[in-house]
Amino acid sequence: QVQLVESGGGLVQAGGSLRLSCAASGSIFRINAMGWYRQVPGKQRELVAASTSGGSTNYADSVKGRFTISRDSAKNTVYLQMNSLKPEDTAVYYCAADRRGGSIWVNRPTTMDYWGKGTLVTVSS
Secondary structure (H helix, E strand, O other), rough: EEEEEEEEOOOOOOOEEEEEEEEEOHHHHHHHEEEEEEOOOOOEEEEEEEEOOOOOEOHHHHHOOOOOEEEEEEHHEEEEEEOOOOHHHHHHEEEEEOOHHHHHHOHHHHOEEEEEEOOEEEEEO
């Protein structure tokens, strides 16, 4: 099994920045794809950004140019740097991981094998 623990959420004003972290533990050798999804009440969970162990990345159009995903293999941690935040970025952000690198190209939560519990990001206007 793989355990994912997110941190770094909080309240920020529009235009501000936050960095989310997700630390993986357990059977991490199983992981190729790691990334971030987000969800607001009443809507489906959506892919925000994801990366493979080989360095490929994928971003939702709504965050391109503002968010950056990165990974520290030594620490088994994936980060999401979020800049120029907007009120519409308000959501619970979930870390996710999967054995298959191709999962980063699929905006479908069921693609991912492992999930964190989520961290709330609130952007005030």
